[in-house]
Amino acid sequence: MKRLGVTEEAYTNVTDQLAQIAQPFTVRKGEFLQRAGAVATQVHWLASGVARSGFFNRDGVEVTLRFYREGESATTLTDLIAGENGQPAVQFLVAETTIHGFTLDWTQASALRAQSEVMQHYHLQAAMHGMHNLAMRAYAAGETSAQERLAAFREEYPGLESRISQRAIASYLGITPQYMSRLRREAEAELAGAAMAGTETKVEAYARN
Structure with missing residues (x-):
């Protein structure tokens, strides 16, 4: 809640709504939550474990963009949006440790969000937080x-x-x-x-x- 700048009430409200479509999952270290080249359709919320997102550059070198830990959604938003039109994901998501969590169907989650102003605000805060992290990451990679x-x-x-x-x-x-x-x-x-x-x-x- 502190990380995203949302209230406890909003967090509880969104969690209760998403619980309707949440499905438990477990993956072992090294397994993919999302593969580059496949259509992204799922959000992965981590109850325990660490995931990593990244892509392969033109030279085939693996580039890591960020890590996700307990209490975070391991999500590549741009790939999910592209997936709405059947376009393949650019990024991968891989388990760095054994992970336990819940998957949420992106289409169903989007439908719930369209009906709830609280969820819209929550997801806006999450998106802004993600954009800030990527901006800082880009700066650090080029200037430090x-x-x-x-x-x-x-x-x-x-x-x-x-x-x-x-x-x-x-x-x-x-x-x-x-x-x-x-x-x-x-x-x-x-x-x-x-x-x-x-x-x-x-x-x-x-x-x-």
Whole structure:
């Protein structure tokens, strides 16, 4: 609710309406929730687990756009809209961990939304939040260093680094897994150096006293 800027009442209202069409699902790590090239028709709400969205560029290189965690809808909105006209999805959605959640048929969800101003506002907030994230992602990819992008990833997705593969994070940062390993070693070395400097300062202060 805080992330989307909606009230508890609105969240409860929308959840109750969508529960009418929700279907439980489970996928294992590495399985696709949505494949690029297939028509997207489903919204995936995650009760537990992590999903990743991305696409393949002209050179066939996998590019990760974002991650989805518990309490989020793993959804590529542009693909769902394109799917209304039978056009294939550009992005894929893949499970980075085992996922439990609920699927919602996009056509049915759209019909419910058309009848509810509360749901319309809720989905508008969700769409704006997604657009903001993509805009910040585009800026970070083009204007910041790999070290800064890693720091931004850790701030946006706290605790996620230990749950997913280094390869997935490297894809998100636009670097190789090898360079990702180097960044981690450098970060760990900096933390160790800072900790040692802090210890030495405390020892010196104790000695003076």
